[in-house]
Amino acid sequence: MPDAGVVIRGGTVIDELGARRADVLIRDAHVVAVANGIEETSASRVLDAGGCAVAPGLVDLHAHLREPGREEAETVWSGARSAAVGGYTAVVAMPNTDPAIDSAAVVRHVLGLGAMAVCDVRVAGAITVGRAGERLAPLAEMAALGVRLFTDDGSGVQDARLMRRALEYASDLGVVLAQHCEDDALAAGGHMHEGEWSSRLGIPGAPAEAEEVMVARDLALARLTSARIHFLHLSTAGSLSLVGAAKSEGLPVSGEVAPHHFTLTDADVAGYDTRFKVNPPLRPRSDVEAVKEGLRSGVVDAIATDHAPHALEAKEVPFAEAPPGMLGLETALALALTELDLALDRILALMSWQPARIAGLTGEHGGPVTEGGPANLCVIDPEARWVVEPTRMASLSRNTPYGGRKVTGRVRHTVLRGEPVVIDGELQR
Ligand code: DOR
DSSP: OOOOOEEEESOEEEETTEEEEOEEEEETTEEEEEETTOOOOTTSEEEEOTTOEEEEOEEEEEEOOOTTTOTTTOOHHHHHHHHHHTTEEEEEEOSOSSSOSOSHHHHHHHHHHHTTSSSEEEEEEOSBGGGOSSSBOOHHHHHTTTOOEEOOTTSOOOOHHHHHHHHHHHHHHTOEEEEOOOOHHHHTTOSEESSHHHHHHTOOEEOTHHHHHHHHHHHHHHHHHOOOEEEOSOOOHHHHHHHHHHHHHTOOEEEEEOTHHHHOOGGGGGGOOGGGOOSSOOOOHHHHHHHHHHHHHTSOOEEOOOBOOOOHHHHSSOGGGSOOOBOOTTTHHHHHHHHOOOOHHHHHIIIIIHHHHHTTOTTTSSOOOOTTSBOOEEEEEEEEEEEOOGGGOSSSOOOOTTTTOEEEEEEEEEEETTEEEEETTEEOO
16 A cells, blocks of 8 residues: 555644754655645555744663563663653663663564664764673674674773773774763762761762773873773763863763763752662752853753663662662653753754764654655644653653753653554553
């Protein structure tokens, strides 16, 4: 049967080329027309976009989808649904699963699980076997399956010599290493940011320097090897200043920040609520301001969610025993729109086309909304006010610290390969 198509009507298209009022006609998974007054046929579906932005779908560089191994917290299927609700058409699944995504077999398995999902699921491969930091994982066999990002996220690669080898190898393969910057020895025993609040609360802290020494070391290694490196969830003023200086010097580095690092501070830990436990930890106000400044100045290339679902039982334990991590996919865009003093097109750059480039997804995600382009789109109502309700989330987990928070800006529709997978905020499958 010929595809009668989908018409997105009455919105403002916003992409890297700028903003213009236009309807968008989609057919056979592609954008076939971007123009005013597109006529729908009786058979075509119409998505209302009045007052909305029609944009390339969001791209998340950093989502923990937990499969294989922790399916009670999230699955590839449920994580993709959570992503679609959040406006994402592509997510990069982190490899700290059980088993870790450190071989072609596990990459194939996760990509297979993602094939039918409502979001394009890509994977990051581990840098070292089992993420144990001892031996390089078979990066080439994973790269041959299309893996473009490699990370031991959850931990940083502690051994500088191994990291150097990994950078050299990655550079030859044309892939990018993404580092979780945390010096294990310096961070040992810490459960929150070390500072005034950790002292007051009697919770052992890890200093900002545990992150910063690894950022500094890896910048030195990037200089040594000329390899590209991407810094995950940067959270301190010191880290951002190091990355800013490296960029000025011309090093091929990029960096992301997570929404919780521009919306929450270490003072939020005061209730010992484990939903506020995350790694890197929530930081003092001065770091939050530095993260916001990094987003304004361009030192930061992407907002990534670090979506980290955990089952209720896992988080219902004393603070020191709880695993770090919080949900992110369904609140990231609204938090950015609400909390950042940035125009929508800047936020879209940080959440769509810039991360698409870092993940090597250009051509499929994040590109301009033009004739012939792939129909991976989201429609955003920037004025919609809503309250975060954890029980209504598509994620299997509920560990968000934002329950009850009032936010402005909501994803109305998400279109994946021409299929409306979210219409008026409702998942279609
Ligand atoms: O808070 C975090 N949670 N930080 C990490 O690095 C890992 C993640 C997880 O997997 O739960």
